[in-house]
Amino acid sequence: MIRVMRAPSRYVQGKDALLDLKRHVESLGNTFYAIGSKSALKSTKAAIEKSFEGSDMSITFELFNGQCSMAEVNRVRDLIRKSNSNVIVGIGGGRALDTAKVAAHYEKLPLVIIPTVAATDAPCTALSVIYTEQGEFDQYLFYPKNPDVVVVDTGIIAKAPVRFFVAGLGDALGTFFEGRACLRTESLDLDGEHITQSGYCLAELCYKTIVADGYKAKLAIEKGVVVPAVEKAIEATTYLSGVGASGAGLAAAHSIYNGFTVLEECEGTMHGEIVAFGTLVQLLLEDSPIEEIKEVMDFCLSVGLPITLEDIGVKQVDPEKLMKVAKAACAPGESIHNMVGDVTPEELYDAFIVADNMGSQYKRQ
Ligand SMILES: [Zn+2]
Incomplete structure (x- = not known):
């Protein structure tokens, strides 16, 4: 190979x-x-x-x-x-x-x-x-x-609007979990090549770094200043996430982003914001341990990333529209097909509903 x-x-x-x-x-x-x-x-x-x-x-x-x-x-x-x-x-x-x-x-x-x-x-x-x-x-x-x-x-x-930086954290959040999903199925990376340990290792470091430094960095960027956490977080969102995603591949989270682009109400939502919600959906599809899901939700809440459908612009859940999103996300050629056992639009739809319910309840706690 x-x-x-x-x-x-x-x-x-x-x-x-x-x-x-x-x-x-x-x-x-x-x-x-x-x-x-x-x-x-x-x-x-x-x-x-x-x-x-x-x-x-x-x-x-x-x-x-x-x-x-x-x-x-x-x-x-x-x-x-x-x-x-x-x-x-x-x-x-x-x-x-x-x-x-x-x-x-x-x-x-x-x-x-x-x-x-x-x-x-x-x-x-x-x-x-x-x-x-x-x-x-x-x-x-x-x-x-x-x-x-x-x-x-x-x-x-650091002087750019903080929402851009937070969206970058969301894009980076998907990198490790999507790479891990690809590794489990030996799927190909974005260039159609087999994944290296190096790519996966960078994707993992990306996740660890944003969890450790994302919130501190956000606090600094809100004020337009730089502390060491900003340097680490920017290296994670720019280098580790880019090279990690190139080298380790994409899975459900990015297909879910592509799916939501069919909804007009999500037009004002940034790429990374939807990828963050898509990561939670992916973790449900993978039946990840609740501790891992909670860690991701805590991270999202700390920096202001979406964890519910409403957060990404879907104010009212319309089953027909949500099914359209699920179908678009599962179109042939989408990276969601890199997941273990594959994912059907019906399965994805159900995961949307559970992720939304989970996020809403978690916020109320
Ligand atoms: Zn992306």
Whole structure:
């Protein structure tokens, strides 16, 4: 059996890490082309320019149009070619980073990723989610390599709205349990390769770290400051979760997220928030010990992650709609089929109801 482990070539993290950017990227090229949202460029541009000062390295900044669609990718690729740049830089949140990843892949150029929020584990993974111009899910694109360099300035992340950080904790919460489910069935990881011990080990460390440091980190980020718990939690949500999920695979929690995207009332709920609830549902499907489930619920409550359907935006349970979610989550090709014994929409529906009841009762205690 062939097993494969992949990760970014270099991961850099710390307060003011951007002031040190040049040292980490100078081996990649000297003409950089950056794409990012308005707020992302505002919070990073000065530090990046300062880092490049006095060197032969230049950087062009381009505003991201807000949607990772093929039209936007083509627009950016055109600009990159015209500028004769030899390194691409993605700055911001998931969609801007994903656009930079697609452009770098097709232009065959090295890629630097600078996340300004820690809402998902997208910075370290080798995939993009492509949307239509209307904002609907279009397709996943998988790449043969992860970003070359990922630079996380924790001073910048700490100043982003706390809800982004909490959602990142939710996305990271699924990583260990989904990896464990894949290991039990020897399922393949996101790239269709067999799982390594290293990937699983990082996924496990991810869970331990967010449970130990997530709450302390949230308290700091609420105030826009950095303490050691923030550094550890951000490493968990950005690196351990991304590399862990790439290396250990996904299972029910992420399929449950995909399922809930069919409901309009969940549109305002973030990816990681639904993944957190999906993790509880997955634990019920696996019939995990109650101590483990309680540990997960305690963690969710401490940081403000959802544990009921109402928490993720479902104000009124409509059996027909909930069944639609269950069916979407169990569509062919979904990672929920990596679970032991597989899961049918009917079984998933029942687990939704029990998870919701359990969460509601736990909150009242
Ligand atoms: Zn995710």
